[in-house]
Amino acid sequence: MGLFTELKDSISRVTDRLFSEQEPKRIGIYGPPNAGKTTLANRIARDWTGDAIGTESHIPHETRRARRKENVEIERNGKTVTIDIVDTPGVTTKVDYEEFTDEMDEDDAIRRSREATEGVAEAMHWLREDVDGVIYVLDSAEDPITQVNTMLIGIIESRDLPVLIFANKIDLDDSSVKRIEDAFPQHKTVPLSAKEGENMDEVYENIAEYFG
């Protein structure tokens, strides 16, 4: 290799490193299926970029591939925070295609379950390798003390990633934010309804504070 090429590569490595420090942090939106992760990702993306990220559905495992929305600029208190939002498939330890057969034919249900399993594996891989912080979304009308939640919060903590817990669906009658606060007292819990857009000011203040 010539001297010039070596020098060029060396400069390129240094500039890559310099600029990588300024790259937006990748914030993964994690949680169990049907917690409202994509609804939240779409709400944030629409509020700050005008575009949506993915399709929302009441059928579990609608999101079966991690999707990234780059350079989402959030302005809070005169400061601008730029993040990449990664909407991830809901994490579970089991997928049964028969769960979907009420909504679609068997072939589609089997295809959906296969894609869902790949999506969960992909979400775990992103968590281990590629996210800088986590928004953990829970349906506040459901019991938060499940094995998946306990394990995922443990995995996030073991990687020392900053994490915010979002108690979603506060518009539902059965919603209990306290149940989530009591389950994970070591983390900040922010109540919201991503669907109705309730309490989004507090959501953005916390995103700016934790991930800015």
Next chain:
Amino acid sequence: MPKATNADDSDGVQIDLISGERMDSMATMEKIRMILDGVHDGNIVILEEGLTPDEESRLIETTMAEINPDEFNGIEIETYPKSETRDSSLLGRIMGADESEAKLTVIGPANQIETLHKDETLISALVSRD
């Protein structure tokens, strides 16, 4: 190291209780393989000291790769939830608070084990044959 033998008797549910000592000598993928092989055979696997968070993450990933419609729907896994009083601060971890994190873990085929109740000190599960 001797392997757990599989019972031929199809009338019962085999339970393998794996000691922390046995797990200590195994690599991550050996542990995951042992767990999933047992679960594929319809066994309930009980780990005296559970898995680390990283091992749990790889167990989920490997389980997903092995799910097959009509054959294997995945796993049910239960450990005690984290105690509210546990010290998860940086200082706590430096001081070795995480040493006591090893917790009994129950793993079984998703279609055979159902959690009835779980709190910080009790896991109650219903195990069926199929």
